[in-house]
Amino acid sequence: MTLYAGTIVDTPGDPFTGDPDDALAQTGALLVREGVIRARGSVADLRGEYPDEPVTRLDGGLLVPGFVDSHVHFPQIRAIGGLGMPLLDWLEQCALPEESKLADRAYARAVAGEFLDGLLASGTTSALVFGSHFAPAMDELFGAAEQRGLNITSGLVLSDRILRPDLLNSPETALTDSADLILRWHDRGRLRYAVTPRFSLSASDDMLDVCAQLLGKGVWFTSHINENVAEIAQVAGLFPGARNYLDTYRRHGLVTERSVLAHNVHPADAELEVLAEHGASVAHCPTSNCALGSGLFPLRRHVQHGVRVALGSDVGAGAGLFLPKEALQAYFIQQLLGPDGLPLTPAHLLYLATRAGARALGLDDRVGDFAVGKDFDAVWLRPVPGSTLEVNLNHARDTTDALARIFALATPADVADVWIRGVSGRAPR
Numbered sequence: 001m002t003l004y005a006g007t008i009v010d011t012p013g014d015p016f017t018g019d020p021d022d023a024l025a026q027t028g029a030l031l032v033r034e035g036v037i038r039a040r041g042s043v044a045d046l047r048g049e050y051p052d053e054p055v056t057r058l059d060g061g062l063l064v065p066g067f068v069d070s071h072v073h074f075p076q077i078r079a080i081g082g083l084g085m086p087l088l089d090w091l092e093q094c095a096l097p098e099e100s101k102l103a104d105r106a107y108a109r110a111v112a113g114e115f116l117d118g119l120l121a122s123g124t125t126s127a128l129v130f131g132s133h134f135a136p137a138m139d140e141l142f143g144a145a146e147q148r149g150l151n152i153t154s155g156l157v158l159s160d161r162i163l164r165p166d167l168l169n170s171p172e173t174a175l176t177d178s179a180d181l182i183l184r185w186h187d188r189g190r191l192r193y194a195v196t197p198r199f200s201l202s203a204s205d206d207m208l209d210v211c212a213q214l215l216g217k218g219v220w221f222t223s224h225i226n227e228n229v230a231e232i233a234q235v236a237g238l239f240p241g242a243r244n245y246l247d248t249y250r251r252h253g254l255v256t257e258r259s260v261l262a263h264n265v266h267p268a269d270a271e272l273e274v275l276a277e278h279g280a281s282v283a284h285c286p287t288s289n290c291a292l293g294s295g296l297f298p299l300r301r302h303v304q305h306g307v308r309v310a311l312g313s314d315v316g317a318g319a320g321l322f323l324p325k326e327a328l329q330a331y332f333i334q335q336l337l338g339p340d341g342l343p344l345t346p347a348h349l350l351y352l353a354t355r356a357g358a359r360a361l362g363l364d365d366r367v368g369d370f371a372v373g374k375d376f377d378a379v380w381l382r383p384v385p386g387s388t389l390e391v392n393l394n395h396a397r398d399t400t401d402a403l404a405r406i407f408a409l410a411t412p413a414d415v416a417d418v419w420i421r422g423v424s425g426r427a428p429r
C-alpha cells in the first residue's frame, strides 16, 4: 500500500446540475493498494489509521484524476497543425492521406506507440479512440494499449463510399473484420471495442445496418455528427428519408446510452431531444472546432436538454492531446457566445476533463474521480520551476483559484507524473 499526500482535487459532483463549487472536493491523502483507492482523508487521519504505510509526498501543484479524452484519432498523431481548411478539405488533403499509410503494419505500430505515449505524457489515462480503417493497425493499437495499461475503447473505422478508395471496406468485410476484432479485444483487461463508422456521409444504410448487427455484441458506438454546415447539407442529400443528421444513425438503432457522437456543433432541438431520450453522449472538441472554423458549440442547449457532454481533443484536427487546453478553449467558446454561452468555472473545467468523460464512456464506476473503490488513475500537475504557472500558483487564493491558473497556463511540461492503476507511468521529474 502507499499513502499519497498532497493537494488532491476532484469533482465527485456534477457542476452542471447544481452549485459548481459543491461539485469540487479536496483532500490531503489517498491510500492506494493494488492500484485501487482504499481510503481518503486528511494526512493526519490516514497516517494514524495506517501508521506502517509508506508515504509518497506530492509537494507543489495539484493531484487530479487522470484525464478522459472522449474523442481522439490515433492515426492522425503525425498530422496535427493542418490549418486554414474547413472539415471536408482538411480530411481530403491532410488527415486521410496520413490515415492511408496505416495500411503498412509497421507504420501503424510506430504510430500507435507515439500516440499512446503522447496520451500518457499529457496525463490522459482513459480514451475513446477513433481507430484506423485497417484491422491489423487496430491489433497494433490494442496490443500497445494493453502493454501500457491504458483504459482504451476503440474500433475499426468503417466507410463504404465517398472517401479515397484505399480507405473503403465493403459491409461484408466490415462485419467479419469487426467481429474478429471484438472477439480478440473487447472486455480484455481495460480494453473495450467501439463500432465506428467514420460518419454517415461515408457510410451507406447497408454499412450502418452492419454497425447495428455488431452492437448486438454489447460493444460501444462512436461516430461524428453535425460538425460542419457543408457536411450536414451533403448528409441530408444522401439520406432524403432522414429527418436530420442524427436520424441517419437513430433509424439503425445506433443511438443508445453506449453511443458517443463527436462535435454536434449545429444540432436541431429535435436531435438534442432524441440524444437525451436515449442517454447518448456528445464529445465536444473545442480546439478542433476553432481550427476548422466549424462553429461555436452550443453547450447551454445541450445542458438544457439534458444531453451529457464530455471533452475530446480530436487530434489531428485538434491542437494537441492535453485536455486542460481543450477545457480552456471550451471556456473561451462559451465566453464568445455571449448570452447564449454557458459561463464555465474551474470546477466545470476539471469535471469536463475527467468525470464527464468517464460518465460518457460508462467508466464512472471505475475512474473519473478519487472515490474509495476506484482505480488510482491520476495526474500530478506540478509547475516547471521558474515558470509563469509556478508564480501564479504561489499567489493562488485557494484551490479553486489554483485550478483556474492551471487551466489557463499548464502544458504537458507541467505533468510531473501519471499513475495508471497505481503504477507510475513515467519517471517523476
Ligand SMILES: [Zn+2]
Pocket: 071, 073, 130, 224, 262, 314
Ligand atoms: Zn473526429
